[in-house]
Amino acid sequence: MTEKIPIGAKTFLYPMPTVLVGADVEGEPNYLTVAYCGIIHAVPPMISIALGKPHYTNIGIKQNMSFSVNIPSAEMVEVTDYCGIVSGRRIDKNGLFTSFYGRTKTAPMIEECPLNLECTVRQILDFDGTNEIFIGEIVEAYSRDEYLTNNLPDIEKINPICFSMHDNRYFSLGSYIGKAWQIGRDYKKP
């Protein structure tokens, strides 16, 4: 093996998800493309999203203390990317999708996305840097029969977008390589 080299303190995590975060801003649905998103708690189910501080969406999340995480399919990569380029301050992104609401009544969700997570804000973290971190509790998830297998979301049917940060590339999901808590059960070091 060649030697390990320090490559700088940067946000190198692979793969990252690609989601559309939804919030009502001044009463109108707005959607922002986000890769800083991760599950942080099992029971209750909680998720974190981190948004650059100047974003329009942040205003709406704080107004309603709710937001949505919508998972687009790879077929939606162009509109997904577009939502990360244009600001809701200039463009009505609501018109790009059909929005629907769930239990919170204030977190708009995208009908066209295979999977939607409806969240209420549990905490907002601010480390005096570039981002605001919204910690949300997932109060309900929504999908359609065509994306489920055994009543669970099927990642192959959802066909999500994988993101590579810093070189800014989108990828599709690849092939099944093994069952978790099983494929390694009998592992022995060679």
Place this chain on the structure above:
Amino acid sequence: MTEKIPIGAKTFLYPMPTVLVGADVEGEPNYLTVAYCGIIHAVPPMISIALGKPHYTNIGIKQNMSFSVNIPSAEMVEVTDYCGIVSGRRIDKNGLFTSFYGRTKTAPMIEECPLNLECTVRQILDFDGTNEIFIGEIVEAYSRDEYLTNNLPDIEKINPICFSMHDNRYFSLGSYIGKAWQIGRDYKKP
């Protein structure tokens, strides 16, 4: 389109990363497989990991207030899965890998993983539920020339593992589908 249906409040995020979290526990390196991991801050670079409270690794993170996030390649799926099945309380997982240290001197990293993030703990969150959430600042990242393109990690060379939660399946990365902040630039709603 068929109708949206509520599918329950669960941690449905796709794809999730698959990482090995490292910490010295009682002075010995230990590694745990984790999918609850996400970037939460750009500058300074910060990452969150969430571990079930009973895990052995948590003890070491708190002892040293440091941890590592190691990204295994798909070729390492068996040993990666194994590290999520067996506890460091029973099995010496250090022996599975060659460990190295960086600036913190206390966050062990895995030589065999294409990419390593060395982190110091900035905050620990506890929502009185199943998990402890460790928010880390990435103080350095490490890789090898063979995994870089233009001095940045190349996700295709790293070949990371994508995780599908709840049905517990590992997937490889698929193919390139577009450039971010570019492919959607001229998007028009059909």
